[in-house]
Amino acid sequence: MKLLMIFISAAIVNNFVLTYFLGICPFLGVSRRLDTAVNMGFATTFVMTLTAAITWLIHKYILVAFNVPFLEYVTFIIAISSLVQFVEMFIRKMSPPLYRSLGIFLPLITTNCAILGLALFAVLREYTFLESIFFGVGAGVGFTIALVIMAGIREELEFADVPQSLQGAPMTLLVAGMLALAFMGFAGLLSV
């Protein structure tokens, strides 16, 4: 039950993009078309799940075991960037079609603050291994939801008559603000 709560909390109630502002760069950059948004969402979810597992292990068996918690940021960022690199090589070998659709997004994921944020939050909240993984999947699903909704709105926005000074980034930010308002409606759903 607790696992389910963590999942729903990360995916909807405390959506990473709309309440913690993590992963804003891809959120604004890759949300122009629906199909790329879906692919980016899947790639991020995949990396997030692996990151949650690996950083948990690193934290428990290296940082805490050798009493060097101040190396947390350095080790996490190295772990994440090498993980992304490995995933890229693995996908290229195993499934070329998948690589063609996800490939260009993978390098971008390294500097996605949502990934490092996820690892830090999981440590901060002292999740167990299984809880961390559910947290990672939930955060990824939440990111995908936000990205896909945003892409859907922006495709419609192409045909709207937006004042000249608000075109582009400002309008996207305003739409994101309204989305965040809408997601505030979920706030009372869970007490986590």
Next chain:
Amino acid sequence: MAVSKSVLEEFTKGLWSENPVIKALLGLCPTLAVTNSALNGLSMGLATTFVLISSSTIVSIIKRVVPAQVRIPTFIVIIAGFVTVADIFLKAQFPPISKSLGPYVPLIVVNCLILGRSEIFASKHSVGMSIIDALGMGVGFSGTLVVLGSIREILGSGSLFNFKFLAESLFTPWVVMVLPAGAFLTLGFLIGMINFISSRKGSKGRAQP
């Protein structure tokens, strides 16, 4: 003479014409997340400026030693090192600020602004120029954060730098401004307004011969 002019240019471009937040939309995560008060915005801005200047200096010093293939990981590790320093310093000297910024201090590591300046500027220019560039960008970033934080704090809680100057009876705070949604809306309108002002200026400039 030409040198001193270009130094000034490298510094001032970060303030306005290439302002990292308004014009380039870099480093938006901390910009939106911590600007619920002017003080938080200022401390985040200063922490980022410190990391930006230190890492730009180091990157510029070692630019000839690092092979091109591994430069991005190298830059990230340098940045992460300085972020750790900033984080420990804040925790030791200013515990309340460190607490209110929370996990957003470590997240300076993945602030695209810092990596961007290392890659675009510091790895190609001399140490002195890189410091000037980093200082300008840092001041521009901090300034934008303080402006955003002030707007949100005034509208959201009727105070500025924790000093309450609007009485509750006169002004009902717009709670939404300090919540996440307010951050997106404020930044959206701010950029829109700046676009509007600069387009007016531009058309005026064109009208004059």
